[in-house]
Amino acid sequence: ETGVTQTPRHLVMGMTNKKSLKCEQHLGHNAMYWYKQSAKKPLELMFVYNFKEQTENNSVPSRFSPECPNSSHLFLHLHTLQPEDSALYLCASSQESGDSYNEQFFGPGTRLTVL
Amino acid sequence: KNQVEQSPQSLIILEGKNCTLQCNYTVSPFSNLRWYKQDTGRGPVSLTIMTFSENTKSNGRYTATLDADTKQSSLHITASQLSDSASYICVVRNNNAGNMLTFGGGTRLMVKP
Secondary structure (H helix, E strand, O other), X not given: OOOEEEEOOEEEEOOOOEEEEEEEEOOOXXXXXXXXXXXXXXXXXXXEEEOOEEEEEOOOOOOEEEEEEEOOEEEEEEEOOXXXXXXXXXXXXXXXXXXXXOOOEEOOOEEEEEX | OOOEEEEOOEEEEEOOXXXXXXXXXXXXXXXXXXXXXXXXXXXXXXXXXXEOOOOEEEEOOEEEEEEOOOOEEEEEEOXXXXXXXXXXXXXXXXXXXXXXXXXXXXXXXXXXX
């Protein structure tokens, strides 16, 4: 295992539901990331947190709301999603976000289906 | 525009055979290039990182090459095993203030017995 855990692993929700994805890293890292992975498309960076501060929001719709209460935990709150938001959502962590050689360690992802 | 193109999109080979995956990029200025392996239902795991001055690097049966002049990288897998079945993702980092990552679309490899 990579030291990054994500829950739930699978989630099915309706367009009017509100749900949250959780990520936890046990590596002592200071940076955490949310990515979206859709079928046959490259990974898309959504948000970056460095030392609990959001340093990047990659033009993500407001129906996705991140929260980083501390360097070990990252949440993605979901509300009024669309079917095209169905994808694998990956969380990653690294020592710091600004270091060129820092390896990002990924969690197993949450497979989200929006009906 | 920074882009990373991988080929082929998918590949099927027999167990024990070798294969080579390609990655072409336009990212500039270049900092480094990583190859990740992503098993089905799991997150990507780093196989190797290549910097500007490195031409080749091995990690067991995986050998990555980098030609920074032509902006091409390859990942060669020797004596493939069933466990090599996965997606292989090329990721290039630029060397400006943002240190942004650009991800390739991946090559899906299936090794058959």
